[in-house]
Amino acid sequence: MNIPIIDEVVEQLKVMPQHLQWQVLEFARALVKAEVQVTPGKQLLRFAGSISPEDLQLMQSAIEQDCEQVDINEW
Numbered sequence: 026m027n028i029p030i031i032d033e034v035v036e037q038l039k040v041m042p043q044h045l046q047w048q049v050l051e052f053a054r055a056l057v058k059a060e061v062q063v064t065p066g067k068q069l070l071r072f073a074g075s076i077s078p079e080d081l082q083l084m085q086s087a088i089e090q091d092c093e094q095v096d097i098n099e100w
Contacts, residue, residue: 028036038046076084 034049038049041049
């Protein structure tokens with residue numbers, strides 16, 4: 026089944042309550058206005074090596090220590 030995206034969105038909108046239709050409209054408008062800014066990797070090369078080896082080690086240790094840890098009482 027090859028239904029164009031616009032047609033599918035319209036069909037979904039038809040069954041939504043009006044307040045959700047407004048949310049979809051606001052979201053679509055925001056997407057149109059959104060401008061993606063991209064920085065080419067070549068421009069970032071000037072930062073290579075700017076973090077000291079000691080700081081990198083501290084970051085690595087913090088990541089290894091704290092990542093993938095679950096605090097069951099957090100929520």
